Amino acid sequence: MENLQLRSFADYKKAYKKSITDPEAFWDEIATTFKWQKKWDSTLEWDFEKPEVKWFKGGKLNITENCLDRHLETLGNKTAIIWEPNDPDEESRYITYRQLFVKVSHFANVLKNNGIKKGDKVCLYMPMIPELAIAMLACARIGAVHSIVFAGFSSSAIARRINDSNCKMLVTANEVYRGAKKVNLKEMCDKALEETPGIETVIVYRRTVEPTPMKEGRDKFWFDELQKAEKECPAEVMDAEDLLFILYTSGSTGKPKGMVHTVGGYMVGTTYTFQNVFQLEKDDVYWCTADIGWITGHSYIIYGPLASGATTVMFEGIPSYPDYGRFWDIVDKLKVTHFYTAPTAIRSLAKQPLNFVESHDLSSLKVLGSVGEPINEEAWHWYNDNIGKGNCPVVDTWWQTETGAIMISPLAGITPTRPTFATLPLPGVQPALMDDQGEEIPNTSEPVEGRLAIKFPWPSIARTIYGDHQRYKEVYFSTFKNKYFTGDGAYRDATGNYRITGRVDDIVIVSGHNLGTAAIENAIDEHEHVVESAVVGFPHEVKGNALYAYVILYNKVEPSEELEKEIKNIVSQTLGPIAKPEKIQFVSGLPKTRSGKIMRRILRKIASNDTENLGDTSTLLNPEVVEEIKSGALN
Numbered sequence: 057m058e059n060l061q062l063r064s065f066a067d068y069k070k071a072y073k074k075s076i077t078d079p080e081a082f083w084d085e086i087a088t089t090f091k092w093q094k095k096w097d098s099t100l101e102w103d104f105e106k107p108e109v110k111w112f113k114g115g116k117l118n119i120t121e122n123c124l125d126r127h128l129e130t131l132g133n134k135t136a137i138i139w140e141p142n143d144p145d146e147e148s149r150y151i152t153y154r155q156l157f158v159k160v161s162h163f164a165n166v167l168k169n170n171g172i173k174k175g176d177k178v179c180l181y182m183p184m185i186p187e188l189a190i191a192m193l194a195c196a197r198i199g200a201v202h203s204i205v206f207a208g209f210s211s212s213a214i215a216r217r218i219n220d221s222n223c224k225m226l227v228t229a230n231e232v233y234r235g236a237k238k239v240n241l242k243e244m245c246d247k248a249l250e251e252t253p254g255i256e257t258v259i260v261y262r263r264t265v266e267p268t269p270m271k272e273g274r275d276k277f278w279f280d281e282l283q284k285a286e287k288e289c290p291a292e293v294m295d296a297e298d299l300l301f302i303l304y305t306s307g308s309t310g311k312p313k314g315m316v317h318t319v320g321g322y323m324v325g326t327t328y329t330f331q332n333v334f335q336l337e338k339d340d341v342y343w344c345t346a347d348i349g350w351i352t353g354h355s356y357i358i359y360g361p362l363a364s365g366a367t368t369v370m371f372e373g374i375p376s377y378p379d380y381g382r383f384w385d386i387v388d389k390l391k392v393t394h395f396y397t398a399p400t401a402i403r404s405l406a407k408q409p410l411n412f413v414e415s416h417d418l419s420s421l422k423v424l425g426s427v428g429e430p431i432n433e434e435a436w437h438w439y440n441d442n443i444g445k446g447n448c449p450v451v452d453t454w455w456q457t458e459t460g461a462i463m464i465s466p467l468a469g470i471t472p473t474r475p476t477f478a479t480l481p482l483p484g485v486q487p488a489l490m491d492d493q494g495e496e497i498p499n500t501s502e503p504v505e506g507r508l509a510i511k512f513p514w515p516s517i518a519r520t521i522y523g524d525h526q527r528y529k530e531v532y533f534s535t536f537k538n539k540y541f542t543g544d545g546a547y548r549d550a551t552g553n554y555r556i557t558g559r560v561d562d563i564v565i566v567s568g569h570n571l572g573t574a575a576i577e578n579a580i581d582e583h584e585h586v587v588e589s590a591v592v593g594f595p596h597e598v599k600g601n602a603l604y605a606y607v608i609l610y611n612k613v614e615p616s617e618e619l620e621k622e623i624k625n626i627v628s629q630t631l632g633p634i635a636k637p638e639k640i641q642f643v644s645g646l647p648k649t650r651s652g653k654i655m656r657r658i659l660r661k662i663a664s665n666d667t668e669n670l671g672d673t674s675t676l677l678n679p680e681v682v683e684e685i686k687s688g689a690l691n
């Protein structure tokens with residue numbers, strides 16, 4: 057199924073032009089290649105003022121018919137998913153398209169038997185096992201909305217997300233293997249469930265044989281429920297604009313944003329970009345190392361690859377277990393052709409001795425991908441030279457949870473690549489760089505830098521923030537008139553190639569994970585001895601960025617290592633270990649403007665050890681505090 061692929065740079069340029077001059081005709085033609093139960097009435101209706109975007113309105117379809125049913129005749133025996141377990145001695149699982157179809161239909165009936173209907177929300181908190189893919193597709197099969205919560209999040213983070221999206225059911229596993237550790241997911245869920253009155257049923261997949269405490273009437277084992285369920289399940293008829301899933305991403309206030317994606321446009325967008333960016337051939341083996349708990353896993357482990365009839369790898373473990381050669385061991389073992397990972401993983405592997413790479417045969421590789429944060433030049437070269445051996449195009453793919461699909465990226469083997477550049481917009485994507493006055497910087501042959509916005513809707517744009525359309529409007533459509541604001545800064549060179557320079561808002565990307573500093577501050581402020589805190593990012597060799605917390609303690613409380621630990625623990629418990637600050641500095645005050653706003657720019661500079669150029673501090677309410685913070689006097 058490579059029917060949507062552009063084959064040459066000339067093809068790309070032609071497609072791009074058409075996508076701009078006649079976007080509706082462009083997407084119409086692409087959408088027609090999918091399986092629809094009824095064709096749409098209008099291709100696009102939009103209004104960025106409201107804001108409202110509708111693609112393929114009136115069209116009826118089910119995304120699982122596109123990911124499964126339509127492949128059965130031609131690709132029924134092809135491997136859809138190869139699952140690689142945490143422990144290299146445990147056997148891999150190969151699941152064909154036909155088997156996946158049967159498993160999804162079967163589990164869809166488990167959902168139905170437990171009262172889940174079209175439109176109901178189901179929270180999935182699961183490890184990277186095929187059952188996660190099965191559960192998400194089963195939801196889509198019956199029109200239930202999945203809300204996947206990354207299995208590294210803490211109990212209170214799960215509870216918050218469950219309550220925000222009114223989930224009725226939770227699907228989880230008893231335990232998860234993560235390297236040499238075992239984590240008890242069910243225990244995390246049980247704690248979360250104390251605060252989630254809406255959950256009626258919990259389905260528990262047994263990943264390990266350990267006994268699992270179950271609550272009578274509420275908790276049910278996956279396998280027991282399968283025994284009671286029919287195997288066949290017709291696909292629910294969905295409107296193109298019906299909800300497919302909700303996925304939370306951090307915001308610049310403490311509350312996470314439940315981004316809403318709808319069936320039709322998301323399917324068309326992820327599939328089109330998957331095929332064009334990666335350029336898979338028939339028997340290729342594609343591996344994206346992301347967790348399905350993030351958008352990259354949704355779009356490029358599951359929906360894009362499966363709708364394309366590709367073979368997609370799911371890996372349960374971590375890159376360092378049993379040793380730092382694990383990724384390369386898997387590439388060798390499964391003969392992976394396409395490998396898609398994050399710069400933070402590349403940097404951490406690049407620090408290891410090269411024999412972890414050299415002891416494996418990587419000659420199956422054809423294409424390398426990068427996602428989640430800017431890839432620095434050094435990491436790019438290491439990846440290109442040592443993994444790709446100079447023979448594999450590196451596609452640096454820029455996109456967001458909100459965009460649903462890749463927006464700016466080379467097409468493998470087609471677009472000329474350049475280290476650190478995400479290069480050119482995909483067909484259908486109209487980027488704009490905005491200056492400090494909020495005006496668009498004209499697209500001339502001058503190199504320019506600005507804030508990155510998008511001028512025209514694309515099919516997989518998130519339609520709203522669940523339950524808070526006003527916030528959707530404020531965050532994405534109020535900074536620039538009639539444009540979607542990405543929150544990123546970018547540079548455009550004389551040839552129109554883009555390099556993403558990083559976030560320009562209060563979101564910090566740590567190891568490829570978006571973290572809102574406000575949520576972390578809220579967690580820190582929960583500590584009984586803390587008056588106020590400010591969290592900023594600073595450059596980190598492996599993680600890209602790390603977090604630096606400035607904390608004001610109540611009078612008479614002495615700073616101590618113990619206190620530092622307690623603060624880190626609070627963050628870990630509230631949000632999950634990924635949000636833990638790397639450094640904590642106790643301060644007597646925070647630099648504030650006269651209107652009481654914290655001057656984060658100054659704090660960012662101090663955290664980055666760039667104290668020469670702090671800019672004008674005279675407008676601060678309390679300039680003297682800057683000197684104290686610089687000297688680290690309280691620590």
Ligand code: WTA
Pocket residue numbers: 305350351352426427428429430431452453454455456457458478542543544556557558559565568569570
């Ligand atoms: C950043 C992940 C530079 C960016 C798909 C964006 C990138 C945020 C790249 C979205 C890239 C993602 N180069 N920066 N190739 N890809 N980003 O929602 O700041 O987890 O806004 O989506 O990651 O992160 P999210």
